[in-house]
Each structure stands twice: as C-alpha cells, then as structure tokens.
Amino acid sequence: MPAVQETIEQVRKIDVDQYKYGFESIIEVDKAPKGLSEDIIRFISAKKNEPDWMLEWRLGAYRRWLTLDEPTWARVDYPKIDFQDLYYYAAPKSQSGPKSLDEVDPEILKVYEKLGIPLKEQEILAGVQKAPAGGEEDDSAANDNVYKSGRVAVDAVFDSVSVVTTFKDELAKAGVIFCSISEAIREHPELVQKYLGTVVPTSDNFYATLNSAVFTDGSFVFVPKGVRCPMELSTYFRINEKNTGQFERTLIIAEEGAYVSYLEGCTAPQRDENQLHAAVVELIALDDAEIKYSTVQNWYPGDAQGKGGVYNFVTKRGDCRGDRSKISWTQVETGSAITWKYPSCILRGDDSQGNFYSIAVSNGYQQVDSGTKMIHLGKNTKSRIISKGIAAGFSQNTYRGQVSAHRKATNARNFTNCDSLLIGNNCGAHTVPYIEAKNATAKFEHEATTSKISEDQKFYVMQRGIPEEEAIALIVNGFVKDVIQELPMEFAVEAQKLIGISLEGSVG
Amino acid sequence: MNMHAAPQRTQAETALIEAFGERLSELPGDGAVMVKRDDAIEAIKDGLPTRRAEAWHYTDLRRLLAVVPPYDQTANPKPLTPVVEGSAVLPVLNGVVHGKAPSVGGVAFQTLSEKLIDGSLAPALDPRDADDAVSFLNTAFVSDGWFVDIAADAKADAPIEVQNVQAGGQVHARFAVRAGAGAKATIVERQSGSGAALSTSVSNLLVGEDADIVWLIVQDQPETTTHLAQFNAELGKNSRLTLFVMNAGGKLVRQEVRVKVAGEGSDFQLRGVNLLAGDTHCDVTMVLDHAAPNTGSRELIRNVVTDKARGVFQGRINVYQQAQKTDAKMACNTLLLSDDAEFSTKPELEIFADDVQCGHGATVTEIDRNHLFYLMARGIDEKTARGLLVKAFVASVIEELEDEPLVDALEARLDGWFAEHG
Numbered sequence: 046m047p048a049v050q051e052t053i054e055q056v057r058k059i060d061v062d063q064y065k066y067g068f069e070s071i072i073e074v075d076k077a078p079k080g081l082s083e084d085i086i087r088f089i090s091a092k093k094n095e096p097d098w099m100l101e102w103r104l105g106a107y108r109r110w111l112t113l114d115e116p117t118w119a120r121v122d123y124p125k126i127d128f129q130d131l132y133y134y135a136a137p138k139s140q141s142g143p144k145s146l147d148e149v150d151p152e153i154l155k156v157y158e159k160l161g162i163p164l165k166e167q168e169i170l171a172g173v174q175k176a177p178a179g180g181e182e183d184d185s186a187a188n189d190n191v192y193k194s195g196r197v198a199v200d201a202v203f204d205s206v207s208v209v210t211t212f213k214d215e216l217a218k219a220g221v222i223f224c225s226i227s228e229a230i231r232e233h234p235e236l237v238q239k240y241l242g243t244v245v246p247t248s249d250n251f252y253a254t255l256n257s258a259v260f261t262d263g264s265f266v267f268v269p270k271g272v273r274c275p276m277e278l279s280t281y282f283r284i285n286e287k288n289t290g291q292f293e294r295t296l297i298i299a300e301e302g303a304y305v306s307y308l309e310g311c312t313a314p315q316r317d318e319n320q321l322h323a324a325v326v327e328l329i330a331l332d333d334a335e336i337k338y339s340t341v342q343n344w345y346p347g348d349a350q351g352k353g354g355v356y357n358f359v360t361k362r363g364d365c366r367g368d369r370s371k372i373s374w375t376q377v378e379t380g381s382a383i384t385w386k387y388p389s390c391i392l393r394g395d396d397s398q399g400n401f402y403s404i405a406v407s408n409g410y411q412q413v414d415s416g417t418k419m420i421h422l423g424k425n426t427k428s429r430i431i432s433k434g435i436a437a438g439f440s441q442n443t444y445r446g447q448v449s450a451h452r453k454a455t456n457a458r459n460f461t462n463c464d465s466l467l468i469g470n471n472c473g474a475h476t477v478p479y480i481e482a483k484n485a486t487a488k489f490e491h492e493a494t495t496s497k498i499s500e501d502q503k504f505y506v507m508q509r510g511i512p513e514e515e516a517i518a519l520i521v522n523g524f525v526k527d528v529i530q531e532l533p534m535e536f537a538v539e540a541q542k543l544i545g546i547s548l549e550g551s552v553g
Numbered sequence: 554m555n556m557h558a559a560p561q562r563t564q565a566e567t568a569l570i571e572a573f574g575e576r577l578s579e580l581p582g583d584g585a586v587m588v589k590r591d592d593a594i595e596a597i598k599d600g601l602p603t604r605r606a607e608a609w610h611y612t613d614l615r616r617l618l619a620v621v622p623p624y625d626q627t628a629n630p631k632p633l634t635p636v637v638e639g640s641a642v643l644p645v646l647n648g649v650v651h652g653k654a655p656s657v658g659g660v661a662f663q664t665l666s667e668k669l670i671d672g673s674l675a676p677a678l679d680p681r682d683a684d685d686a687v688s689f690l691n692t693a694f695v696s697d698g699w700f701v702d703i704a705a706d707a708k709a710d711a712p713i714e715v716q717n718v719q720a721g722g723q724v725h726a727r728f729a730v731r732a733g734a735g736a737k738a739t740i741v742e743r744q745s746g747s748g749a750a751l752s753t754s755v756s757n758l759l760v761g762e763d764a765d766i767v768w769l770i771v772q773d774q775p776e777t778t779t780h781l782a783q784f785n786a787e788l789g790k791n792s793r794l795t796l797f798v799m800n801a802g803g804k805l806v807r808q809e810v811r812v813k814v815a816g817e818g819s820d821f822q823l824r825g826v827n828l829l830a831g832d833t834h835c836d837v838t839m840v841l842d843h844a845a846p847n848t849g850s851r852e853l854i855r856n857v858v859t860d861k862a863r864g865v866f867q868g869r870i871n872v873y874q875q876a877q878k879t880d881a882k883m884a885c886n887t888l889l890l891s892d893d894a895e896f897s898t899k900p901e902l903e904i905f906a907d908d909v910q911c912g913h914g915a916t917v918t919e920i921d922r923n924h925l926f927y928l929m930a931r932g933i934d935e936k937t938a939r940g941l942l943v944k945a946f947v948a949s950v951i952e953e954l955e956d957e958p959l960v961d962a963l964e965a966r967l968d969g970w971f972a973e974h975g
Binding site: 118452465467468469470471472473474475476477478479480481482483484485486487488489490491492493494495496497 | 607610611874877887889890891892894895896897898899900901902903904905906907908909910911912913914915916917918919
C-alpha cells in the first residue's frame with residue numbers, strides 16, 4: 046500500500062500544527078468599511094455594477110435578516126459573532142476591469158501557485174507537470190494537489206471576488222457557461238434572475254439570508270440541454286484578509302439531460318482570530334440531468350489549543366426539479382474550527398435520486414455538525430446517505446440528517462448508514478437523524494454505529510509486521526472507503542492524504 | 554424560522570393558569586412543595602414548549618394541546634381489573650388514592666398525599682430541564698399517588714399494579730417505587746379512563762444493587778384524552794430493569810422514558826409496542842444515560858400506525874466519558890398501514906467514551922409483499938394474511954418478556970386492539 050505509506054511519512058514530517066496552507070500573503074486590497082448596513086450593501090452592489098433588481102433583492106434579504114435570530118440548535122459552541130466587527134467586502138486592488146491572467150496581481154498568482162492551483166491554461170494543456178524536486182518533499186502543497194493532475198477548469202475566488210476563471214473559451218464552445226456569479230449577473234441576468242434563490246430562498250435561514258444580502262462572489266455554471274460538460278469544473282476559495290467574512294454564492298444549473306461534475310476546495314491562512322465563511326450553494330437539475338458536487342473542505346481548523354480557525358456556516362441545497370434527475374454530494378470535511386453544513390436534496394421530480402457521501406474528520410478542538418436532508422416529494426424517488434465521522438483529540442463530531450417522505454411521494458426509498466469512529470477518550474461522536482414518513486409506501490432504512498477501532502482488527506494488521514500508526518491509517522482508510530470511491534480519482538488521493546494528516550497525533 | 558417569538562397565551566395555557574388558581578387551596582403540600590408548584594406554574598406561564606424545543610420537535614405541545622377541561626369533582630371512575638389476575642392493586646381514581654393498601658410481604662405502601670403534606674416528596678418534584686413540560690404540569694397539580702417501598706431481598710410473587718384512572722376533567726397522579734438491594738418485583742402501571750380528560754402521571758423508580766425489576770406501562774386512554782406521562786429510573790450496581798411500554802389509545806399522548814444506568818454492570822431493556830389508530834398523536838421519547846462502565850442496554854420499539862394516526866419515537870442514548878465498554882443497541886421499526894398515517898423518528902447517539910459498541914437502526918415500511926404473497930399462496934385471504942403479519946410484527950416484542958401470564962395478558966390486549974382496528 047504505497048499510498049498509506051506515503052500518508053504515514055507525510056504525517057511524521059508534520060508537527061503539531063500540521064496545517065500547511067496557513068501562510069498569509071500581503072496583497073493590496075480594496076475594502077469596504079467595517080460593519081453591516083444598507084449602505085454597505087449598496088456599496089457592494091455598486092462595486093459590482095449590479096442591476097437594480099439585484100440590489101433590491103439584497104436589501105430585501107438584509108431587512109429579513111434583521112428580524113432573525115442566530116440559530117442555536119446545532120451542537121457547536123462558539124462565542125457570539127459580532128457581525129458589525131467584520132469586513133463584508135475585500136478585493137485585491139488591481140482587480141478591476143476585464144480579467145486576463147496577465148492583469149492579475151503576481152502576488153495572487155503566487156498564492157495559487159503555492160496552493161498548487163493551476164491558473165495557467167497553457168501549462169496544463171501542454172501537459173507540463175513540475176517534476177518533484179528530486180523526490181524531496183518541499184514545504185509547498187504543490188506536489189500533491191489534485192489540480193495539477195487533470196484538466197480542470199478553475200474559478201479562483203480570493204477573499205470577496207473571483208480573480209480568474211480558466212478554460213472559459215473552450216467551455217463556451219460546448220455551450221457551457223462557467224464564470225463568476227458577479228459576471229453572470231451582468232452578462233446573463235435572465236438566467237440568474239430565473240434561478241437565483243429558487244432553491245435556497247432569501248428567507249431560508251439566518252446565514253443564508255445574511256449571504257443573500259452581502260454575497261460578493263462565487264461561481265456560476267450553466268450547462269444547456271443535452272450537453273455533457275467536457276471537463277471537471279472547480280472553484281478554489283481562499284480567505285486571505287483579516288476579519289473578513291467570505292460570503293460566496295454558487296449557482297449551478299443543468300438543463301434537460303445535461304451532466305456536470307464540480308469540485309470545490311478551500312483554504313485560509315493561520316490566524317488567531319476566527320474567520321467567518323457563510324456560503325450558499327444552489328444546484329438545479331432539470332429532467333434527466335445529473336450534477337455531481339464534490340467538496341474537499343480544508344479551511345484552517347485552529348491550532349492545537351483550539352485558537353483561531355474558520356467558522357464554516359454553509360447552506361448547500363440541490364433541487365432535483367426534473368423527472369429522473371440526479372444530484373450527488375460528496376464531501377470530505379477535515380478543516381474549519383466549526384462546521385455547520387447540511388448539503389441537501391429536494392427530490393421534486395418523479396424518479397429523481399439524491400446521494401450524500403460524507404467523511405468528516407475532526408481533531409484538536411474542532412466541532413463538526415454536518416449531515417444532509419433528503420426531502421422526498423416526487424414519486425419513486427430514491428436517496429442514499431453514507432456518512433462516516435471520525436473524531437479524535439478534543440473534537441466533537443455530529444451527524445445530523447433528515448429524511449422525509451411527503452404525502453404524494455409514493456414508493457420513496459431511503460437508505461442511510463452513518464458510522465462514527467472515536468480515537469481517544471476526550472472526543473465525542475453524535476448522531477441525530479430525523480426520519481419522517483407520511484406515505485405508507487415509503488421504505489426508509491437507517492442504521493448507525495459508533496465504535497472504536499477494534500483491537501482484533503489492529504492486532505490482525507500489526508501481526509503482519511505493520512506498525513501501529515500505519516495499521517490505524519489502513520483501518521481508517523478501509524472505514525471511509527465507501528465515500529472515497531465516490532470522489533473523482535485525483536480528489537480521492539488527496540482526500541486520503543488529508544485524512545492521514547488530520548488524524549496525526551491522535552494515535553496511541 | 555428563528556423569527557422573534559411574539560408570545561400570546563393560548564386558550565389551554567390560560568385555562569391551566571386559571572385552574573391552578575382555583576385548585577391551589579385544595580392541593581396537598583407543605584411550604585417546600587408549594588414553592589415547587591409555584592415555580593412549575595411560572596414555567597407554564599412562559600409558554601408550553603413548541604417544536605422549536607428540540608425535545609418537542611415532533612409534538613408541538615403548545616399547538617396540539619387545544620383544550621384543557623376543568624377539574625371535575627364529580628367524576629367517579631371505578632378501579633380496573635388488573636392486567637394479571639392476583640396482582641396487588643393500588644388505584645388512584647380521579648386523582649385520589651382509593652381504598653386501603655394491600656398487604657404484600659416485604660413491601661410497604663404509603664400514599665403520596667402524605668408525602669406531599671410532610672414535604673418528603675419535594676426534592677422529587679424538580680424538573681429535569683427548562684423544557685420538562687410534563688414535570689411542570691404534574692408538579693403544579695399533582696394530588697395523590699402511591700409510594701411503594703420494596704425491602705432488600707424481597708421477592709414479590711404477584712405483580713403490583715398501580716392505576717391512574719380518570720372519568721373526565723383533570724387527573725394528575727404520581728408513583729414512586731424504591732426497590733432495595735437484591736429485590737425482585739413486577740410492577741404494572743395502568744393509565745386509563747373513560748372521559749375526555751387531561752391526565753398527567755410521573756413515575757420514579759430507584760433500582761437498588763442487584764435488584765431485578767420488570768415494569769409495564771399499559772396506556773389505553775379513550776380517543777378524547779390528552780395523556781402526558783413520564784417514567785424516570787436510576788439503576789444501581791449490577792441491577793436489571795426491563796421496561797415494557799404499550800400505547801393503545803389517547804388523543805394526544807406523550808410518554809417520556811428517562812433512565813440513568815448509573816451502577817457499574819447494570820442492564821436496561823426497553824420494549825415498546827405502539828398501536829396507533831384514529832386521530833391519535835402518540836410520542837414516545839426516551840433519554841438513556843449510560844453513566845458507568847460495563848453497562849448494557851437494548852431498546853426495541855415496534856409501531857403499527859393506521860387511519861390518520863401520527864406516531865413519534867425519539868430515543869437518545871448518552872454515553873458518558875467514564876462509561877467505557879458500554880454496549881447499547883436501539884431499534885425502532887414501524888409499519889404504516891394507511892395513506893394518512895405518519896411516523897417520525899429521531900434515534901440519537903451522544904457518545905463521549907471511545908471503547909463502546911453503540912448502534913441504532915430505524916425502519917419505516919409497509920407490509921412486505923413477499924410475506925403477504927407467501928401466506929396468500931397458501932390460501933389465506935388478504936385481510937387475514939395482513940392481520941397475521943401485523944400481529945406477528947408486534948407480538949414478537951411481547952414474547953420477549955418470557956413471563957407467561959404477562960405475555961398472555963398483553964397478547965389478549967393486542968387481539969382486542971386488532972379486533973377493533975384491524
């Protein structure tokens with residue numbers, strides 16, 4: 046198992062603070078004044094040259110938000126966030142006017158290079174790959190990153206704005222629109238107006254409403270009827286500025302019979318203060334369409350004492366609006382100090398299908414409250430939930446999920462399996478499923494288990510001469526295999542490594 | 554969601570507050586008890602729990618508790634024939650102890666009105682948390698009940714049956730049982746009646762070291778009654794408790810089960826059968842704490858839901874950090890038999906110890922077509938075949954009691970229910 050060996054090697058090299066994307070870059074930025082008010086929203090909207098309807102939409106959301114209370118039902122604990130003490134807009138200074146790679150601040154390009162995100166199309170097109178420097182591990186993440194290996198179109202979001210989107214022309218040839226959401230609002234207002242907020246309405250929940258008011262950028266994907274998107278699409282989010290909230294909004298539409306696979310990655314610098322990330326992702330699949338959405342979430346989790354880290358409060362929802370449509374969420378959650386995230390599927394179309402595959406690894410003082418919702422509305426709808434939680438250190442790891450079948454959802458089917466693994470005696474694993482059946486033909490099955498790595502399994506592996514740490518890595522990788530195999534291949538390798546890294550220091 | 558609440562008292566809340574003012578002078582209790590009653594009614598003044606309170610997620614008490622009937626002094630229910638013949642019967646009729654305590658070797662009885670008057674019951678009246686509405690309602694209005702004290706090593710041959718019987722109006726009863734070390738007994742708790750009542754009942758059980766207790770709750774209130782009940786137990790070292798709950802009636806029913814497996818090596822078994830028909834809303838909510846090492850528990854709940862009934866099972870298993878080697882398994886299986894039937898379940902695990910085996914399973918289905926085909930292929934008509942399958946589905950839970958008189962008595966009730974609703 047070379048991959049496992051590699052994980053172990055990698056784990057050994059890293060010290061307690063193993064987060065390797067924690068560097069900070071000094072980049073000149075254009076910021077809105079601190080705080081939140083109608084003026085700030087007008088400022089953001091004006092900055093982005095938005096049409097009036099967009100501003101009204103934002104202001105409507107903001108007024109709604111003022112009437113909401115922050116939710117407290119999740120099993121997470123954090124000091125109250127002062128929403129007036131945040132910057133709601135921060136953009137790299139050179140970022141104005143039309144974008145081409147040459148105009149992007151070289152400092153930003155360096156950041157992405159360091160992260161291993163290819164923004165230069167030609168380099169990938171030519172198949173040029175940097176050879177690892179004589180087999181030596183350098184400290185950058187560049188060598189083991191998924192984005193190096195395949196042909197992936199990338200939308201790079203830096204703090205509040207999208208700095209560049211690659212492969213746009215090639216995608217346009219296939220009829221696929223892939224751009225930042227700000228650009229879409231300007232260039233394709235009819236599409237945005239038709240679909241924005243139809244899955245996650247502005248009144249949905251506290252953070253989604255806040256996002257609707259102040260979202261600054263994100264990605265927009267439109268795959269027209271019958272088109273199979275020719276390459277993987279990807280967005281890479283980076284929070285760089287201090288005290289800045291990142292509020293991105295992603296909207297993906299797959300028309301009849303279309304297919305798209307989308308990847309999302311994220312990192313942030315190491316800071317003692319907490320950073321807020323409140324995103325909204327909306328997926329819409331029409332008849333026979335399929336959307337695959339994969340996330341490797343690796344925001345800064347805070348240090349070994351639980352100081353700092355990103356608050357990741359995200360609303361992700363897919364709407365299987367058409368018959369026979371299909372939406373899959375796959376997520377590997379290893380970062381963030383606090384995760385509050387429930388990628389969901391509304392199975393509205395008859396014979397539609399929703400899947401949720403998740404691995405949530407928590408260590409240190411991380412708190413994860415994540416899961417999914419499968420809302421069965423149409424006939425013969427199917428859903429599957431596979432969730433694997435691994436808690437180590439002093440972390441709390443909660444699965445919270447809802448499966449419901451409405452009156453008219455005849456023959457709704459769900460299978461849920463959520464397993465938790467505890468490593469060490471100071472962490473907690475929790476399972477909170479809500480199962481609601483209002484139709485007699487519904488068939489719901491739910492199973493959950495919590496256990497530690499069995500001594501028998503460990504003994505079996507170790508007596509074959511495999512050291513303890515490696516044995517545990519092997520067993521853990523086996524435990525999460527069901528989910529890993531749902532990831533695009535390059536992502537799977539990365540995910541496996543991330544799991545190894547996240548669990549470092551928890552063995553024994 | 555999360556809108557700022559604009560509290561406006563519901564009709565039921567107003568009726569409860571007024572009823573308290575009217576009943577207060579007649580309710581037994583010393584100063585300490587009266588303080589608890591005042592605190593409880595203050596909590597009700599803040600509003601009954603809504604679905605925002607996680608513990609009441611599927612039973613929005615504020616919305617569902619529409620009407621609260623006034624206390625009816627003239628209601629005159631009769632004691633019930635015990636579930637098992639030859640049981641020692643302890644009735645509470647219209648909220649008042651009826652008759653003399655029977656004589657059972659090694660077991661002492663006392664009425665709870667005495668314990669309210671002398672104040673010795675006061676500590677037991679504390680709520681568990683801010684959403685403990687069943688406790689608030691019961692504490693505010695409780696009028697009587699029985700205290701059963703089973704001496705160490707006493708073995709009660711026949712079951713002890715406590716009864717809370719109503720004939721309309723309001724009844725608020727309580728039962729407290731202390732089982733000494735090594736004691737062995739079967740307790741039957743009956744919740745029944747004949748009127749459109751508001752009935753609350755709280756039972757507290759302390760299981761001593763090595764004691765072995767079987768407790769049955771049999772609830773068959775009429776379809777017009779709101780029944781809110783709570784069962785609390787704490788298990789001592791190496792003790793065993795088997796709790797069997799059967800719900801087969803009521804309009805709005807909430808049965809809470811709160812068990813603390815506190816002694817090392819102790820074991821808790823919960824078996825539940827919920828037969829829901831008509832317009833019943835029935836909620837069984839369990840909170841189980843594994844607080845000591847080497848403890849075990851198994852929970853098996855089977856539900857049959859038909860007509861327009863709505864069923865709820867919430868089960869939470871908490872495993873404390875020190876509770877290593879806990880072995881806990883929970884299963885909740887439901888058969889939905891009609892288009893308008895609903896079932897919601899929330900089986901939770903909260904685990905803080907790493908060396909444990911915990912699991913839960915939940916299924917909601919209709920009758921398996923293959924099973925039905927198997928029987929019909931043998932010449933059994935569809936209705937009978939369905940009946941057989943549904944009965945087998947729940948009877949297997951009852952049979953696990955392995956106590957013949959109890960199994961027979963409960964199966965007879967099962968047959969009765971199927972005759973009426975099958």
